[in-house]
Amino acid sequence: MKFKSKNTITVQELRTLLESKSPVKILDVRPEEERSEWKIIESTFVNVYEALKKGKRELFKNIEFSENVPVVTLCSAGKTSMIAMEQLREEGIEAYSLEGGMQAWTTAYNMAQTTDKEGTTILQIRRTGKGCLSYIVENNGEAIVIDPSLSIDVYQSIADKKKWKIKYVLDTHIHADHFSRAMELSVKTKAKLLLPEQKLVKYTYNAITDGMVVNFGKAALKAIHCPGHTQESFCYLIGNESLLTGDTLFTKGVGRPDLKASKEKAKIKASLLFESIQKILQLSADTMIYPGHVSEPIAFDEVLIGDTLKNIKESVDLLNYSKEGFITSLLRNIPETPPNYESIVELNKEGRAKEDELIELEAGANRCAVS
Ligand SMILES: [Fe+2]
The missing domain is CATH 3.40.250.10 (Rhodanese-like domain)
Incomplete structure (x- = not known):
């Protein structure tokens, strides 16, 4: 040994x-x-x-x-x-x-991947303890990294090994549960940093707007504005087959609408989330949904975390409620507020953090979902 x-x-x-x-x-x-x-x-x-x-x-x-x-x-x-x-x-x-x-162990990760009908690889990089999921999508050697939360060496070494060129780095929203490595990764790889349009971060970025299309290889990513979990949340549709939903929709629930919000505001956010979910439900029922988190640890099983929109609609009751029922139920079932979220949001606004500080701040399970 x-x-x-x-x-x-x-x-x-x-x-x-x-x-x-x-x-x-x-x-x-x-x-x-x-x-x-x-x-x-x-x-x-x-x-x-x-x-x-x-x-x-x-x-x-x-x-x-x-x-x-x-x-x-x-x-x-x-x-x-x-x-x-x-x-x-x-x-x-x-x-x-x-x-x-x-x-x-909060920095430990494992991976799973699939290839869609257009030949786009969807590689899911999972923080096994924390449940954060980031993605590298690749077509014809050109790659987009979405929601990077691990050391940037992880993404760089994967891309280098596979001979992929990282062309863009994106976040689905300004995160409250982990420090985003998007800015750092884009600087290091000279990739273009694309973030949802907002006035929160204090550094320069290229704004993602609703309906925007980002081409990579022979494939395309389409940005869909889905406010609710946060005002600036986006989902990303890859080639009409797969939707990266960030914290808007999970395989077993929906995003929490309450962080930093008063009761009144949470209600408004829940209402926005309902509308965003309706937008997603318009997509083809066999669209694969790949979320930004899970709430439980992830096994080293190489099984992708994701499901069809059809299956999620069948198993998550909330998706079948009326607007009023959705809001009431959502606000009733919100889990305990995650620790350190305010400090993490502040670091994400600054775009800078110390590595040892992060280990302590990010430790613990994920509490982003309401089911
Ligand atoms: Fe989030």
């Missing part, structure tokens, strides 16, 4: 093991309530947090370990997991502690 000389494993190393389907046993030693918030889907929960803190021993007796399968211990910041790792090593088990714990 290549990590034997050290006590810890990095997020990147663990991510690579999971991506390559190498056997690994991940033991989550956090308190149960923290795990219920968010987790690594491939991990096993062991209820030993308090016992580890108290210095108790022989805590892993009932767990089955296989030879040649390394164990990775996991906690919220990588401290308690070191104690677990040491105990396991004393028992002769090849164990490593995940550096930085779940906080650091």
Whole structure:
């Protein structure tokens, strides 16, 4: 095992093991309530947090370990997991502690992709812990990156490996749950930065307006203004087959309309969201919907997160309500306000952030959807 000389494993190393389907046993030693918030889907929960803190021993007796399968211990910041790792090593088990714990895992990602009838590749890049989805769509070697939320090296290295030229970088809206890397990526790749028209960001960009068409390779992206989740939200239709919906429509719900809004304003935003959803429902029923988030961790299964408009309409009751019913139900079921959203919006307006600051700000599950 290549990590034997050290006590810890990095997020990147663990991510690579999971991506390559190498056997690994991940033991989550956090308190149960923290795990219920968010987790690594491939991990096993062991209820030993308090016992580890108290210095108790022989805590892993009932767990089955296989030879040649390394164990990775996991906690919220990588401290308690070191104690677990040491105990396991004393028992002769090849164990490593995940550096930085779940906080650091917020930057881990995996991928899934498909090709549409026009030969456009839709590559979905998923932050496995946080549930943020970004996309690279490519046709004939020309690519558009949408909603980049990870280090720009991720997008650059994927494009380089596939010999794709990043021509444009887009965001669906000004995000409140993650720092957008769109500006930085566009500067680094000399791609054109296209953002929904708004007066929030303090840096220069090219404005996206309703109905605008962006050509890449032999394909085209059409911008559809869908206010509601935020005033400036856009959805992007790729070749009449796929719709990247940002936080407007998810596979199991719709975007939340309330952030930064009073009750009255939230009602207006919910009404706008209803109209935007009606716009989307006019599209062909077999349009594939690819959202900007999911609310649960994403497995390393290479299965695209998305569904047909028809299936979503059948399973999400909200999409079949009258305007009044939609607004009432939406406002009744809004989830808890996500942590740090105001600070994240401020950073997105500035277009600048410090990497270590971001790990703490962005940690935690996504709470963008109402179902
Ligand atoms: Fe959002």
